[in-house]
Amino acid sequence: MFEIEKLIRENIKALKPYSSARDEFKEFTANMVFLDANENPFENGVNRYPDPQQIAVKTALSKLKEIPLSQILLGNGSDEVLDLIYRAFCEPKTDNVITLPPTYGMYKVLANINNVEEREVLLTDKFQPNVKEILNVADRYSKILFLCSPNNPTGNSFSNESVEILLKSFPGLVVIDEAYIDFSSEISWLQRLDEFPNLIITQTLSKAYGMAGIRLGICYASLEIIAVLNKIKPPYNVNELTQQRALRRILTKNKVQKEVDKILEQREKLIQKLKSVAFVEEIYPTDANFILIKVDDASKRYEQLLNKGIVIRNRTTQPLCENTLRLTVGTTSENIKLIKALNEL
Numbered sequence: 553m554f555e556i557e558k559l560i561r562e563n564i565k566a567l568k569p570y571s572s573a574r575d576e577f578k579e580f581t582a583n584m585v586f587l588d589a590n591e592n593p594f595e596n597g598v599n600r601y602p603d604p605q606q607i608a609v610k611t612a613l614s615k616l617k618e619i620p621l622s623q624i625l626l627g628n629g630s631d632e633v634l635d636l637i638y639r640a641f642c643e644p645k646t647d648n649v650i651t652l653p654p655t656y657g658m659y660k661v662l663a664n665i666n667n668v669e670e671r672e673v674l675l676t677d678k679f680q681p682n683v684k685e686i687l688n689v690a691d692r693y694s695k696i697l698f699l700c701s702p703n704n705p706t707g708n709s710f711s712n713e714s715v716e717i718l719l720k721s722f723p724g725l726v727v728i729d730e731a732y733i734d735f736s737s738e739i740s741w742l743q744r745l746d747e748f749p750n751l752i753i754t755q756t757l758s759k760a761y762g763m764a765g766i767r768l769g770i771c772y773a774s775l776e777i778i779a780v781l782n783k784i785k786p787p788y789n790v791n792e793l794t795q796q797r798a799l800r801r802i803l804t805k806n807k808v809q810k811e812v813d814k815i816l817e818q819r820e821k822l823i824q825k826l827k828s829v830a831f832v833e834e835i836y837p838t839d840a841n842f843i844l845i846k847v848d849d850a851s852k853r854y855e856q857l858l859n860k861g862i863v864i865r866n867r868t869t870q871p872l873c874e875n876t877l878r879l880t881v882g883t884t885s886e887n888i889k890l891i892k893a894l895n896e897l
């Protein structure tokens with residue numbers, strides 16, 4: 553039996569959260585006079601503190617994803633959401649988390665910041681989770697397993713079968729980072745959130761939604777997990793401008809889908825063109841808005857492209873990624889420039 557209470561840090565269980573002016577008074581009506589939060593009373597659009605519970609944004613997301621409001625938490629980017637998860641569940645110097653390199657670098661950075669041991673279990677040569685080894689390495693202090701699917705920087709999705717075994721057998725929380733889910737041919741694990749009390753899914757407006765600049769990360773989990781995270785989040789962690797822009801974007805989902813469709817179309821074209829570049833040795837399958845390729849000499853090719861004004865990501869120092877480059881799919885004209893430059897080398 554999974555019990556969330558056993559995973560929460562003692563100090564967090566005992567914590568009495570800060571109660572902001574906006575927490576204590578919520579029944580807004582038009583003609584009320586607000587003299588409770590020491591704000592400047594002169595209206596300029598942002599003179600008031602933002603809604604600490606971001607109800608408008610969450611309501612839109614709740615309708616879109618068919619997940620109750622009480623199972624959604626928003627953060628200042630997914631990076632804040634991930635940090636909150638560490639702080640709620642991982643006792644520094646005692647607990648550990650498991651990551652599966654090559655993967656997103658923030659899981660490790662956050663482990664170091666929070667002084668939490670990070671155990672690494674390499675992906676297989678097909679870039680899939682090594683289920684047996686993960687369960688081997690896990691112990692009763694293993695609080696979080698990070699599964700990034702589609703994975704950055706490899707681009708592939710993890711097999712549903714492996715993820716399901718891990719969800720059922722891992723003793724702690726399983727975070728599935730779905731930053732790239734809107735580009736994927738696989739469906740989101742959100743559909744199955746209610747089946748797994750230890751499942752946390754993170755998504756973001758930074759990639760498919762085209763809003764990296766506003767910083768909005770989304771966390772979906774059980775009511776109990778969301779309640780713990782809510783207790784420790786900074787009261788006004790998502791600012792007013794972000795809430796406004798995010799709401800507008802979420803409500804124009806068709807525009808987002810059109811851009812995603814274009815990016816996917818461009819991704820296929822890029823893959824075709826990359827096949828005829830002489831020094832490209834391998835193009836890895838991708839479910840994301842980027843392509844990982846293996847070349848003859850990644851550092852050399854990276855420098856050469858930089859000299860032509862094109863910035864890509866050299867991933868050669870990552871495990872299993874020797875001589876690989878990660879290419880983000882750009883606009884049609886950007887991709888043409890990239891292919892032209894590659895062919896000139």
Ligand SMILES: *Cc1c(COP(=O)(O)O)cnc(C)c1O
Pocket residue numbers: 628629630631632656700704729731755756757758759764767768769
């Ligand atoms: C880009 C990315 C994110 C996004 O983080 P934000 O803080 O929401 O911008 C999260 N996870 C992965 C794996 C990413 O590649």
